Amino acid sequence: MTVPRLTDAEREAALRTLPGWTLREDGAAIARAFRFADFSEAFAFMTRVALIAEAQDHHPDWSNSYNRVSITLTTHAAGGLTQRDVRAALAIDRLV
Numbered sequence: 001m002t003v004p005r006l007t008d009a010e011r012e013a014a015l016r017t018l019p020g021w022t023l024r025e026d027g028a029a030i031a032r033a034f035r036f037a038d039f040s041e042a043f044a045f046m047t048r049v050a051l052i053a054e055a056q057d058h059h060p061d062w063s064n065s066y067n068r069v070s071i072t073l074t075t076h077a078a079g080g081l082t083q084r085d086v087r088a089a090l091a092i093d094r095l096v
Helices: 007-017 039-056 084-094
Strands: 030-035 062-066 069-072
Touching: 030 084, 039 062, 039 069, 039 084, 069 084
Parallel strands: none
Antiparallel strands: 030 069, 062 069
């Protein structure tokens, strides 16, 4: 299944609905950093994100260091940002 990349106008419109997310310089991904009270909260958040990712069959690139979680979303098969990334970001935002 081919998923089309977002156009420039679609990317701009999507970012207006995603406060805290930033467009990577090359325009192919969005990223957001999260900070929690401690490692347990950060890990619990990552677990909830993992469940969303599995349900959507769309997995983030991410990292964790103690109470911080950094997430980058892109659709590798499409070579850039798609509506799948926007849906994933919106679902992640509902967790915090």
